[in-house]
């Protein structure tokens with residue numbers, strides 16, 4: 001099947017554009033001027049007039065949780081709740097709407113957005129007021145802290161003397177669990193919830209893909225697989241692929257925190273990795289070293305400025321991390337690790353250093369988030385050629401709290417996207433959806449302006465760290481392709497590359513950065529097929 005896109009402004013690389021592009025069998029065959037391409041392409045080719053619009057390579061979100069985005073559509077939405085009372089109200093409405101549910105799973109609340117009452121997570125007693133019959137688990141927006149009611153604690157087996165490595169169970173004055181748990185204790189609390197059935201999940205994942213392509217995403221590197229679900233999650237995605245239901249390219253980031261489980265995965269799945277292809281691929285081992293800045297569980301070298309009683313939570317002890325990294329390296333599997341605090345960055349580099357061979361970081365191990373850093377750490381990341389998978393959209397919330405949490409000095413060398421680029425660190429962009437929405441152009445807006453979505457602060461947060469528009473686009477496309485070893489065939493508009501691209505409603509190269517927030521995607525093409533077209 002031949003397709004011609006002509007009369008456009010097609011981004012090839014910084015300051016270089018083509019007018020027309022000839023697509024054949026999912027791959028870009030030729031690019032050039034309208035006259036050249038219209039003349040050389042076969043007469044039967046389908047022609048699409050771009051009407052002068054801008055075409056970019058499709059966005060490749062280098063770290064998010066697509067399945068969770070899908071699942072959240074079926075859960076109780078608590079985003080932007082302004083108080084604990086509002087959380088209780090929304091939960092009650094949800095229960096009235098779905099009276100037959102066996103458990104209430106809520107997501108998206110953030111106590112820093114409360115404008116009434118105390119700015120703290122809801123407790124067990126407050127959730128018992130909603131229901132004492134069914135388990136209730138309410139995840140904070142970051143996914144690193146949850147509140148549960150008494151029924152949930154009971155079903156999860158969490159009591160006064162429960163100890164969970166790499167997680168905390170908060171206690172009340174009487175020494176009883178108050179319902180709030182962090183990090184690894186969150187997954188224990190989740191066990192109180194009934195599982196969704198696979199058919200429902202498939203439908204939700206397809207909806208999540210539809211949402212992603214409508215916003216201009218053509219590839220995701222998604223962390224959905226874990227030791228708890230890989231035996232059904234991997235076959236589910238294979239099935240979607242075999243049935244032709246993939247709307248985008250999907251790469252698994254596989255989370256295993258226990259050596260025994262990881263060994264099983266290496267034996268049964270990793271040895272079969274040639275069953276995968278460029279639409280559905282098997283990616284890195286995904287580890288968590290720490291938590292989130294919002295929940296004060298990011299692992300810091302010094303105590304938090306706004307809570308000196310804590311340095312955060314180590315979600316994975318160093319010895320286990322060394323073991324997992326050694327196993328991955330021995331099997332030729334890349335590693336990416338969730339690191340937010342400076343101690344988490346440092347300790348993860350220590351583990352990587354032990355497994356990176358003389359030739360350098362050939363498996364392209366990476367740091368996901370890579371937020372709180374000082375200058376020597378940034379230099380060390382560069383020297384080790386470790387990749388950074390960053391989320392500029394996090395600035396929208398974090399720029400309001402980071403100085404309180406870690407102090408102004410350290411804040412000034414954190415979220416150091418421009419510096420990382422200048423030091424030659426391989427950079428890619430993502431959103432960590434559903435922590436933030438997929439919307440790539442909001443993410444790019446934060447990268448180039450370093451303002452929140454309301455335009456604060458006017459000069460940008462530590463403006464020396466602004467990326468240029470081309471740098472941000474390149475990190476989102478070719479940079480993300482590098483993170484998955486596909487930079488020779490994906491992430492650029494160039495002959496021989498996959499025909500994965502998007503048509504925008506406006507030319508972002510000629511407009512003020514504020515307009516990035518209004519960008520609409522008119523069309524999304526994956527592997528030469530139009531997977532989304534905006535109804536105008």
Ligand SMILES: [Zn+2]
Pocket residue numbers: 063064065223432
């Ligand atoms: Zn994540």
